[in-house]
Amino acid sequence: MTAATVPVGSDVQELLATLDAELVGLAPVKTRIREIAALLLVDRLRNKAGLSAGSPSLHMSFTGNPGTGKTTVALRMAAILHRLGYVRKGHLVAVTRDDLVGQFIGHTAPKTKEVLKRAMGGVLFIDEAYYLYRPENERDYGQEAIEIMLQVMEDQRDDLVVILAGYKDRMDRFFQSNPGMSSRIAHHVDFPDYTPDELLAIAQLMLDQMQYRLSDEARRTLAQYIELRRERPNFANARSIRNGLDRARLRQANRLVDADGTTQGEALTKEQLMTIEAEDIRASRVFDQSETAEGSP
Amino acid sequence: MRITQGTFSFLPDLTDEQISAQIEYCLEQGWAVSIEHTDDPHPRNTYWDMFGQPMFDLRDAAGVMSEVASARATFPDAYIKVNAFDATRGFETVRLSFIVNRPAHEPGFALIREEAAGRAIRYTIRSYAVERPEGERYP
Numbered sequence A: 001m002t003a004a005t006v007p008v009g010s011d012v013q014e015l016l017a018t019l020d021a022e023l024v025g026l027a028p029v030k031t032r033i034r035e036i037a038a039l040l041l042v043d044r045l046r047n048k049a050g051l052s053a054g055s056p057s058l059h060m061s062f063t064g065n066p067g068t069g070k071t072t073v074a075l076r077m078a079a080i081l082h083r084l085g086y087v088r089k090g091h092l093v094a095v096t097r098d099d100l101v102g103q104f105i106g107h108t109a110p111k112t113k114e115v116l117k118r119a120m121g122g123v124l125f126i127d128e129a130y131y132l133y134r135p136e137n138e139r140d141y142g143q144e145a146i147e148i149m150l151q152v153m154e155d156q157r158d159d160l161v162v163i164l165a166g167y168k169d170r171m172d173r174f175f176q177s178n179p180g181m182s183s184r185i186a187h188h189v190d191f192p193d194y195t196p197d198e199l200l201a202i203a204q205l206m207l208d209q210m211q212y213r214l215s216d217e218a219r220r221t222l223a224q225y226i227e228l229r230r231e232r233p234n235f236a237n238a239r240s241i242r243n244g245l246d247r248a249r250l251r252q253a254n255r256l257v258d259a260d261g262t263t264q265g266e267a268l269t270k271e272q273l274m275t276i277e278a279e280d281i282r283a284s285r286v287f288d289q290s291e292t293a294e295g296s297p
Numbered sequence B: 001m002r003i004t005q006g007t008f009s010f011l012p013d014l015t016d017e018q019i020s021a022q023i024e025y026c027l028e029q030g031w032a033v034s035i036e037h038t039d040d041p042h043p044r045n046t047y048w049d050m051f052g053q054p055m056f057d058l059r060d061a062a063g064v065m066s067e068v069a070s071a072r073a074t075f076p077d078a079y080i081k082v083n084a085f086d087a088t089r090g091f092e093t094v095r096l097s098f099i100v101n102r103p104a105h106e107p108g109f110a111l112i113r114e115e116a117a118g119r120a121i122r123y124t125i126r127s128y129a130v131e132r133p134e135g136e137r138y139p
Helices: A009-022 A027-048 A070-084 A108-119 A142-155 A168-177 A179-184 A196-210 A216-231 A237-260 A270-274 A278-282 B016-028 B061-074
Strands: A060-064 A092-095 A123-126 A161-166 A187-191 B032-038 B079-086 B093-101 B109-115 B121-127
Touching (some): A009 A070, A070 A092, A108 A123, A161 A168, A168 A179, A216 A237, A216 A278, A237 A278, B016 B032, B016 B061, B016 B079, B061 B079, B061 B093
């Protein structure tokens, strides 16, 4: 079967450029995508020269701490692989354990097979894949689902790409107990934690999307906020930043309404509505050094 | 005697590639594809047995093709057909249906004459295959 799209050099360049622009950091991930793109071009050239070009295995495992962009990248991966011509349809089927594993004997196989059939021609994304295997229960049906998946991953490599995602330590344990799965996955991509600068860039990107802007003072405060937030337990990288920004928006709204004394906001300029001031961020509990509670900052 | 029925009854049997292309078309139209099988070749045998459940939400023919392969492995000597059901209001029916597997040897039909009242003769046909019980018809 032929690929749906015929990528040319410039198309791939454009693809990588948009990826660079829209995803902050994630150097290992971008490197891997670049390598895959290069491999495709080389394979096409080899084909033209009459050399054999076996279809590469593209199953992937994304590991990393919470909020490092695993799900975001996986969602984009389907589109990317489609553009590169690796998958025919380019849709993404996102599932978790519940969609694959049945509740009684004989329920798992049809369930897993149906999911696999739906994912054919696209990408099957299994979030929190380590839940599939539960060593504490030897009669767990997760193992059955894994075995069916392994077979399809091996036999129908051309038809679908499987991406597993999960936290690093748990995925490592999952692969240790399922060596067959580990060896069938060609690309183990580890998502590094973001640096403070990258987190700031991500915050900027999020604010741009939500059509907010930071005052200069607020930008400095946000940088401080990120530094402090990183030290705290339960820090979840970009997700924490998103939550922090959401709370800043709440405080900004509260401040505007308070200052005006009305919810109509007729006196508020567009500028005011868009700008998040330092005090909106400063009010966060992260700045309250003396506080002991471990609740949400 | 080669049994024909369905959308491509006038054509020779489709190859796997052609079957895949037809299924691809069905999925593009948003039709749900299902697989049925039988070992009774009578033309009036409308209700075949389902092989698995109808496949909804599929995007690519590969999923159906793997199911066709498993149906062929399970019933190598049976008639297997692929149906595409259109759920659009106003249609709500099978839009396309064709045979993808048939027994190696199809013995054909006998013409049966029944003498009715007043020297009238009634005619019917009966497949030689159904002389044996279900499941043993195509050894």
